Amino acid sequence: MNLAIKHDDISAAAARLHGVAHRTPVATSHTANERTGAELFFKCENLQRMGAFKFRGAYNSLSQFTPEQRRAGVVTFSSGNHAQAIALSARLLGMPAIIVMPSDAPQMKIEATQGYGAEVQLFDRYTEDREAIGRKLAGERGMTLIPPFDHPHVMAGQGTAALELIEDVGALDVLLVCVGGGGLISGCAVAAKHALPRCRVIGVEPEAGNDVQQSFRRGEIVHINVPKTIADGAQTQAPGRFTFPVIQALVDDVLTVSDAQLVSTMRFFAERMKMVVEPTGCLAAAAALEGGLDVRGKRVGVILSGGNIDVARYAALLGHR
């Protein structure tokens, strides 16, 4: 079995991120525990720098650039949080960055990316190919392309979220991780299975965007159309060539939840835990709190992946019953 990353890559990423990324807190809730009959440990990546776990993978990648790569800079394509993560990492490391973003990305994410000093180039996600645009820019300007999930350095960085969670709370029976293209879950699965071989690692996708679930069940990468879901960070069309083999090897199951379940979960976090969690960030929690996944009697780690959402959009979703 020759996977793109191994546990040592995650330890090395943790060392690079030390003192740069936040060691995010782990939150608990009596109400969540009562509702599920389990002990839930929420890893609050919504409180990570720039508001999402994506900073881990981005910084881990950029901090390994050679001096020549740093001079030319980085280019990426992203539906949002990876964009800000690359922009912030590039600023911290003093290199130029171009971000190819869908024109319908939340305005707040576009502005935040520009606010970190990156150049933003918009495209239409329903008609144009972001990867091709990114590659063309990389070629023209000699920049290094760091894609949002399908890169070993990105995957290893994301895995540090699970590494920290397990260091902080100890043994877990289940680890629930939200799934877009599989960067987070592949890193987290490597970290979790190394520390806790018997921990079940379960991915959670939006119902409308279950490319990874389909791929996982069929045993090969399945492509879907751009899904329409409020989980804008999980609007991927297929798992990656690096992430998918890790998911096949180490993930135990991939579940889905509906947009309505995401909204209920978002409301739960606001009402009971006083936290803003973006819809994509609610995926893993929704499986346990709303999706009927039976976790009774278990110690369950739950990655809350991010908290970036336009306030007006957040208000509209919260207010809608």
Add this chain to the structure above:
Amino acid sequence: MNLAIKHDDISAAAARLHGVAHRTPVATSHTANERTGAELFFKCENLQRMGAFKFRGAYNSLSQFTPEQRRAGVVTFSSGNHAQAIALSARLLGMPAIIVMPSDAPQMKIEATQGYGAEVQLFDRYTEDREAIGRKLAGERGMTLIPPFDHPHVMAGQGTAALELIEDVGALDVLLVCVGGGGLISGCAVAAKHALPRCRVIGVEPEAGNDVQQSFRRGEIVHINVPKTIADGAQTQAPGRFTFPVIQALVDDVLTVSDAQLVSTMRFFAERMKMVVEPTGCLAAAAALEGGLDVRGKRVGVILSGGNIDVARYAALLGHR
């Protein structure tokens, strides 16, 4: 100077609360620091048990009841958070509780209070006298009345919030505290001035409900009509006979902020810090972030007093520009 509480009362309260109340985290924000030119330390009492600092004072009071008092139970009147605080404390200590609540209190607070097992009795806050109702109930049933702020045990309990903040972050030049009837600020002022005699302690009230500011400036207790403000936890009509002398002796100034400034601050916490803070809980922060209080170059403690707000109401306030 013979004040209702001294520093030893706060230390004793801290010992009673140890392992029962949450030691709430202190949050920081690059954006908040950039905006104010200061270093802000937010004490997150929105993450306290039942969602507000009020648990501290309530539990500190009820845990000092004699066995006879415990058997008869506790009665109180409250616009919300003190109600839940007394209800939860009574449940933890195994005693009956009756809460006299205004009929226009947020539905979520009424339900949460009942959820903790307390009996709720509603009254009209614009026509009826809640203190008289509370006293009548206390007399009829032999219960002990613990008012929402004007009680030395309540004040001492609330002061543990500042005690912890200073233990955690060290010296502060300014401590900003929201003000309703003065329970929180009187306790916090005693704690702060003991540890840091040169720290300026500043109270912040809603513009429409500046009973404490008027009293402070005139040097005697001033009564106002029930103020109309979104800061429902600060709709007090006058400071108390125990709290006011402490405020006079130890507080350096009392400022006000508008409801619009509270909404902007609430939005800031959602957008930038991924936290739900109720309008009353935003008072102290609003003075620095929106109200133009000059704190440049200072280390500033800010108590975020609570996070309890109906989600529908929260959504409506966030969505309104």
